[in-house]
Amino acid sequence: MIVFRLNTHSGVPPYLQIVQQVKQALQVGLLQEGDQLPTVKEVVAHIAINPNTVFKAYRELEMLGIIEGRTGSGTFVKKRPVGPSPKVQEALSNQLESWINKARKAGLDEESIEALVRIALNKKG
Amino acid sequence: MGKSAIQTKELGKKYGSFWALENCNISVPEGRVSALVGPNGAGKSTLLKLLTGLSNASSGESQVLGKAPAQHEDFLAGIGYLAQEIPLYKSLNSAEHIAMGKNLNKHWDEAFITNRLKELGIPLDRPVGKLSGGQQAQVALNLALAKKPKLLMLDEPVAALDPLARHDFLSSLAQAVADGGLTAVMSSHLLADLERVSDHVIVLASGKTQLCDDIENVLKEHKLLVGTRERSKILGDGVNVIHETHTARQATLLVRVEKGTKLPAHWQQQEPNIEEIILAYMGQAKERGAQ
Amino acid sequence: MNWFAWRQHRKQFIVFGILLAAFAALLIPTGINFWHQYQHALTTCAQNPNTPSCSDLTNSLFTSSADGFIRIAAVLGTFGLPILVGLFIGSPLFAKEYEEGTNKLAWTQSVSRRRWLTIKLAWALGFALLYGVALALLITWWSRTLNAMTHYRFIQGHFETQGLMPVAYSLFFTAIGLMTGAWFRKTLLSFAVTFGVFVVCMTSFANWIRPHYMAPVTVTSEVGPGAIENKIPTGAWVLKRGDLVNKDGKEVSFDLPNFPAECQKLTLDIQVPNGSHVAKIKGSGVDPVVDCLNRYGFHQVAKYQPSYRYWDFQEIESGIYLGMTAIAVGATYWLVLRRDA
Numbered sequence: 001m002i003v004f005r006l007n008t009h010s011g012v013p014p015y016l017q018i019v020q021q022v023k024q025a026l027q028v029g030l031l032q033e034g035d036q037l038p039t040v041k042e043v044v045a046h047i048a049i050n051p052n053t054v055f056k057a058y059r060e061l062e063m064l065g066i067i068e069g070r071t072g073s074g075t076f077v078k079k080r081p082v083g084p085s086p087k088v089q090e091a092l093s094n095q096l097e098s099w100i101n102k103a104r105k106a107g108l109d110e111e112s113i114e115a116l117v118r119i120a121l122n123k124k125g
Numbered sequence: 126m127g128k129s130a131i132q133t134k135e136l137g138k139k140y141g142s143f144w145a146l147e148n149c150n151i152s153v154p155e156g157r158v159s160a161l162v163g164p165n166g167a168g169k170s171t172l173l174k175l176l177t178g179l180s181n182a183s184s185g186e187s188q189v190l191g192k193a194p195a196q197h198e199d200f201l202a203g204i205g206y207l208a209q210e211i212p213l214y215k216s217l218n219s220a221e222h223i224a225m226g227k228n229l230n231k232h233w234d235e236a237f238i239t240n241r242l243k244e245l246g247i248p249l250d251r252p253v254g255k256l257s258g259g260q261q262a263q264v265a266l267n268l269a270l271a272k273k274p275k276l277l278m279l280d281e282p283v284a285a286l287d288p289l290a291r292h293d294f295l296s297s298l299a300q301a302v303a304d305g306g307l308t309a310v311m312s313s314h315l316l317a318d319l320e321r322v323s324d325h326v327i328v329l330a331s332g333k334t335q336l337c338d339d340i341e342n343v344l345k346e347h348k349l350l351v352g353t354r355e356r357s358k359i360l361g362d363g364v365n366v367i368h369e370t371h372t373a374r375q376a377t378l379l380v381r382v383e384k385g386t387k388l389p390a391h392w393q394q395q396e397p398n399i400e401e402i403i404l405a406y407m408g409q410a411k412e413r414g415a416q
Numbered sequence: 417m418n419w420f421a422w423r424q425h426r427k428q429f430i431v432f433g434i435l436l437a438a439f440a441a442l443l444i445p446t447g448i449n450f451w452h453q454y455q456h457a458l459t460t461c462a463q464n465p466n467t468p469s470c471s472d473l474t475n476s477l478f479t480s481s482a483d484g485f486i487r488i489a490a491v492l493g494t495f496g497l498p499i500l501v502g503l504f505i506g507s508p509l510f511a512k513e514y515e516e517g518t519n520k521l522a523w524t525q526s527v528s529r530r531r532w533l534t535i536k537l538a539w540a541l542g543f544a545l546l547y548g549v550a551l552a553l554l555i556t557w558w559s560r561t562l563n564a565m566t567h568y569r570f571i572q573g574h575f576e577t578q579g580l581m582p583v584a585y586s587l588f589f590t591a592i593g594l595m596t597g598a599w600f601r602k603t604l605l606s607f608a609v610t611f612g613v614f615v616v617c618m619t620s621f622a623n624w625i626r627p628h629y630m631a632p633v634t635v636t637s638e639v640g641p642g643a644i645e646n647k648i649p650t651g652a653w654v655l656k657r658g659d660l661v662n663k664d665g666k667e668v669s670f671d672l673p674n675f676p677a678e679c680q681k682l683t684l685d686i687q688v689p690n691g692s693h694v695a696k697i698k699g700s701g702v703d704p705v706v707d708c709l710n711r712y713g714f715h716q717v718a719k720y721q722p723s724y725r726y727w728d729f730q731e732i733e734s735g736i737y738l739g740m741t742a743i744a745v746g747a748t749y750w751l752v753l754r755r756d757a
Contacts, residue, residue, distance in 0.1 A: 008321055011398065013344075041303040048295030049321050050158050051303035177524055179757035196529035196753075206524040212517035214424065221423065228420045229525035265521075272526065 001038050002031055006047050014049055018057035022066065026077065027089060037067060037075040128191070130155045130276050130308035131176060135185035138171050144332050145171040149185065151327055151337040153310060158302055160319050161312035162403055163329035169312040170209060172329065173278045176310075177206045190275055202231050205274035209281045211265045215254030219247060219264050223271070230272045238271040245293065259290025266294060270301050277301075277309040284313065295322055316400045328403055330410030340399055347402045348388070349395040350378040361386065368405035379405040417527050421539045428505050429543055435500075436547065439493050440554055446486050447558035450478060454561045474566050487562070494555045494577035498585035499614045501544050506593020507606040509540050510752065514601035520757050533752050537745065540590055548586030555582065567651035570726050572622040575653075579730040584737035589614055591744035598751040621733065627655050629732045632719040636661070639709045640702075644716040651723030663713025679708035 002025050004018055012020070025031040038046075040054045058075060061067045068078045103113050129152050136149040146168040153159050161169050174180040176187060178194035178201075187194060190203045213222065219242055227233045242249060247260050256264065262282060269277060277298075283291045299322070301307055311323070319326070320340060328336040336343065347367070354376045363386030369378045379397060388394065397405075422429075457477055461470035469476035478487065513519040523529050556578045563569045569578055576585070592613050596606040632655050637643040644658035659667050660674070668674040672683065682694065682704045689695065697707045721729065 006321060008318060011396070014321060039303075041300050044299035044303050045296050048292050048299050050324050051299055052156070052158070052324050053321075054303075174757065179520060179523060181754075181756060196523055198526050198528050198531075201524060201528070202526040204524065206520070208517055208520040210517050212519075212521045214518055214521075215516070217423070225420050225423075226525065229417060229522070229527045231526050268521075269524075 001036065001042075003038075004043055004047060006049055014053045015056040015060065018043075018054060019060050022057075022061055026066070031077055033077055035077045036073075037077065039074060128155050129153060129188070130157070131187070131189055131310070133176075133185065133187040136172070136175060136182055136187050137184035138168075138175055138180060139183045144183075146175070146329075146332045149329075149334050151334055153308065153325060153327070153337075154339075155308050157308055157325040157339070158298075158323045159308075159310045159325035159327060160323035161310055161327045161329065162316060162319070163314065163335075164407060165314055167314075167329040168332040169314075169329055170280050171332075173206070173280050173310070173312060177204060177278060179206075198231070202272070203275045205269035205272055205277040207265050207269050207277075207279045207282050209284075211258075211261050211282070213253045213261060213265055216252055218250050218252050219256075220249040222253065222264060222268060223249075226268055226271055232273040234271045234273060238267045241267050241297065257290075259286050259293065262286055262290065262294055263297065266297055270297070275306060275308065277307060279309070279311045281312055281314065284315065298322075316403055319403070320399050326399065326403065328406045330407050331414045333410065335406040335410055336403070343402060344396070344399060346381050346383075347397055348380055348382055349397040349401065350380055350388070350392040351395065352376055352378075352392045361389065364388065367402075368408045417531060417535045418539075421535050425505070425509070425539065428508075432497075432501060432505065432543075432547065435497065436550060436554075439497070439551075442486070442493075443490060443554055443558045446490075447561070450483075450558075450561040453477065454565060477565065478562070490555065490558060491573065491577055494551060494582055495618075497551055498544075498548060498582055499589050499611065501547055501586055502589025502591075502593040502610050502614070503607055505540055505543060506590040507597045507610055508603045509536060509594055509597060510748075511597035511601055511603040511606050514598075515603060523757060529753055533749065537594065537748065540594060541587060541741075541745070544586045544590035545583065548583035551586065552578070552580065552582040567723065570651065570653035570721065570723060570729070572626075575626070575729070576618065576622070579727070580734040581730065584734040584741075588617075588737045588741045588744070591741040591748070595744040595748045595751065598748050626729065626733060627721070629729050630721065630725060632656075632721055634717060634719050636715050636717050639706050639714050639716055641706075644718050648718055648720055649722060651726075652720040653723075654718065654720045656717065656719040658716040658718055660709075661715055661717050667717070675705075675709065676712050679705055679712065682708050 002022070004021055006014055006017060008014075010017070022031065022037070037058070040051050040058070043049075043054045044051050058067065058069075062069065066078060067075055069075045100113065103116070108116070131151065131153040133149050133151050136146065137144060138146045149168075149172060161172065163169055171180065175182050176189050176194055178196045189200070192200050194200060214225075217225070223235060223238055226238070227235055239249070242264065245260070245263055247256065247263060253261055253264055262285075266279070266282065269279075279298075283294055286294060295318075298309060298311075302309060310327075323340060325339050326336060326343060327334065352375070354371055354374060363383040365381040365383075367379045367381055369376060371377075378392075379402065382388065454473075454477065457469075457473060461467060461473070464470075478484075510519075513522065522532055559569065559574075559578050563578075568574050575581065589610060593606060593610045596609045597603065600606055600609070633652075635644070635647040637647050637658075639660070648654060648657075660670050661667050662674075672680055675683075694704050694707075697704050
């Protein structure tokens with residue numbers, strides 16, 4: 001079962017972190033269709049956070065159509081979120097790695113690389 | 126709009142001629158986990174004692190779970206309280222404390238607390254005076270939870286606990302909230318982990334209420350503005366400066382923005398986190414108090 | 417709540433039970449023994465009235481150091497146990513809860529503060545009552561020998577240790593312990609004040625309050641050895657034993673300057689003319705000074721409480737202590753219910 005982490009200093013609201021972690025787990029295949037998510041109680045037993053946070057995250061995921069609650073059984077993954085298949089993701093990942101190598105050879109350090117990525121992401125288009 | 130678990134109107138308490146709490150108007154909706162924060166001496170313990178009926182108000186009134194606090198069976202059955210020093214009967218063991226709870230309460234979940242203490246590895250036959258601080262806090266918290274309250278009020282419960290004990294304590298609390306039907310107010314003078322555990326905040330300083338709202342709303346309504354010193358005077362209506370700091374050239378303002386107000390363009394806007402907002406309110410109170 | 421009140425304080429109840437049992441273990445055999453010794457002595461004296469000790473049994477029986485120890489232990493125990501109950505059951509009952517903060521735990525369970533208080537008071541005072549009754553029965557039974565022999569039961573030091581008094585004291589000092597514990601919220605301070613009240617009450621009642629429950633009986637006699645003693649019945653509590661009063665009724669002390677000049681001269685052993693009145697008096701064995709004082713109208717006055725008033729006094733003093741107990745209990749209610757936790 002997926003185990004959540006909370007980064008209190010990331011600036012990202014806790015409930016959003018949970019939503020993101022579920023999405024990411026689906027992207028990389030850690031979570032698959034039909035898998036059961038931990039109950040709210042199990043989540044807060046492991047990381048001491050406000051249960052309302054978990055409720056909110058699960059509600060959001062439900063609205064996005066990613067998970068569904070089955071009364072009496074629990075919460076389950078419905079389908080993969082709309083996005084590229086693992087094969088496409090792998091190809092993109094490889095392309096990214098080779099670009100990063102190029103940037104390093106050109107003399108950019110990690111922070112500069114991150115800044116470039118951030119600027120590119122922020123550009124609308 | 127849900128019901129309020131707590132509602133106070135001009136609530137006040139004075140000791141001799143000193144007002145420990147004044148003109149307190151707060152409201153905590155049902156189901157929230159509320160953080161009651163403020164510096165030492167702000168009036169947090171006083172407020173909680175008034176809400177539990179342990180102290181008598183000097184002025185104003187309060188409604189807790191729809192009733193005025195009173196030391197009567199009906200009122201007491203709905204609340205749970207944990208005093209700051211975590212009082213327990215030192216010479217009695219946990220099993221005897223559980224038996225006490227059964228003897229003194231109408232609703233008592235003996236299985237819940239027995240299992241929970243076993244889960245935590247707390248021996249039931251050892252006098253609680255011989256347990257560690259963290260274990261004592263767990264016994265006290267679960268005693269309060271086992272009476273199935275609708276409102277739980279905790280006075281600085283984690284202040285003296287080590288990180289692991291603190292995690293276990295908050296986890297116990299969070300699980301109880303997850304079960305549903307519980308509102309919790311937890312006072313603390315530590316701001317760390319605020320957003321993690323709470324969804325509502327009350328800020329007290331110098332006996333006065335500075336802020337009382339859902340954390341979500343607080344975050345939406347407050348902004349951090351950075352700009353030049355000269356421009357710091359030019360702000361429109363609907364922008365309430367909570368706290369400002371100035372360096373030689375720069376002014377940093379933490380402001381509360383009313384809905385629909387547009388902020389002037391020459392300010393750099395940032396999203397403050399909840400701790401920064403609370404510190405700003407406490408700073409404002411300190412300055413006002415010094416005047 | 418009843419179970420918990422018992423559980424919380426059972427150690428103290430048990431300790432005091434053991435103390436009482438130990439005290440009984442001392443008193444029961446000695447009480448039986450004393451009675452038999454006394455009965456035996458009475459029989460012996462009836463058969464042989466000229467036995468030297470029979471004229472003054474009070475100073476010949478039970479005067480060995482072992483017996484003396486037992487007599488002192490009995491009095492100390494009976495004085496001591498009621499105040500000990502007050503100190504160790506009364507004082508800590510509320511004070512300790514405030515000191516440890518457990519009142520905040522107890523008052524946020526589901527039992528009202530009033531009910532909590534009433535049940536705790538009932539256990540403490542109920543225990544004090546039973547304890548006092550057991551103690552009173554034990555010591556009154558034990559004292560029957562000494563009472564029969566000495567008739568001292570009305571006097572200070574004996575009045576307090578028999579009859580109803582152990583019950584009244586047990587209740588009262590427990591109530592004071594409870595009240596001061598609730599008032600000061602500190603066990604040690606409550607100890608000190610409760611003990612102080614004990615000392616003040618014991619001395620002031622014995623010396624200044626008890627004598628006035630009923631107007632004492634006054635008797636007068638001429639001046640002379642044994643004159644006033646003959647008028648004081650057995651078993652009375654003597655408040656004033658034979659003070660000298662002049663012919664105008666004014667009390668004077670037995671000092672020379674207070675005597676008329678003639679009597680003062682007679683205290684010097686001077687030659688008396690034969691045939692004079694003084695010579696005749698001397699001849700008949702009467703002290704001429706005494707005779708002189710009588711001729712001048714001096715007499716002796718005694719005030720006492722007769723022995724048949726013993727139970728009236730026991731009831732009056734118990735009533736006063738019960739009244740004070742009720743006030744202390746009422747104050748305790750106010751102190752606990754009206755004030756902040």
